[in-house]
Amino acid sequence: MLTFAAAVFFLIVTPGPGVLSTAGVGSGFGFRAGLAYVAGLFVGSNLVALAVVSGLAAALLAVPVVHSVLFYGSFAYLLYLAAKIAFAGSRVAFIEAERAPGFPNGVLLQAINPKAYAVTTALFSGFAFWPGNLASEVAVKFLIMNAIWVPVHLAWLFAGVTLRRLDLPERAQFAINAAMALAMLAVVILAALA
Secondary structure, three states: OHHHHHHHHHHHHOOOHHHHHHHHHHHHHOHHHHHHHHHHHHHHHHHHHHHHHHOHHHHHHHOHHHHHHHHHHHHHHHHHHHHHHHOOOOOOOOOOOOOOOOHHHHHHHHHHOHHHHHHHHHHHHOOOOOOOOHHHHHHHHHHHHHHHHHHHHHHHHHHHHHHHHOOOOHHHHHHHHHHHHHHHHHHHHHHHHO
């Protein structure tokens, strides 16, 4: 169980579309807007986990047309998001919009987030610790995953809010934006290759 918890922590804390966009909403729109977005990510993350555990994700992704549409759609959206990160304006704003992304945007991002499916599949298909009772093991995994997921995402939100309060030079802001964009693209490419 401790190995599973460690895997959850390291797989969730690494930069991906969810945590990077969480920092972006915090940076661009503040803590209150970020909480609504994180709530959407939380629901979306658990919906992805339910789809993986139930086999629905595997069944849908087994259909070549559905797989291709989801893959290219999510890749295009995440590429767009990475470009917005890299070319953000003079402030460190990972996501530029007049209206703050909210709950539905968080749910949608997780639904198309390839890292969410890859991480969830790895966590629920491996790390068996209760082989005699699969239902209890899945329930405990959900509890552990969410107990780690919430503080990690709140920490990323706080990091974004903190960046909002800094008055960084334009060159430093561009370097942060470019690093975030490259990290997001790397995660997307690694998820696609897996």
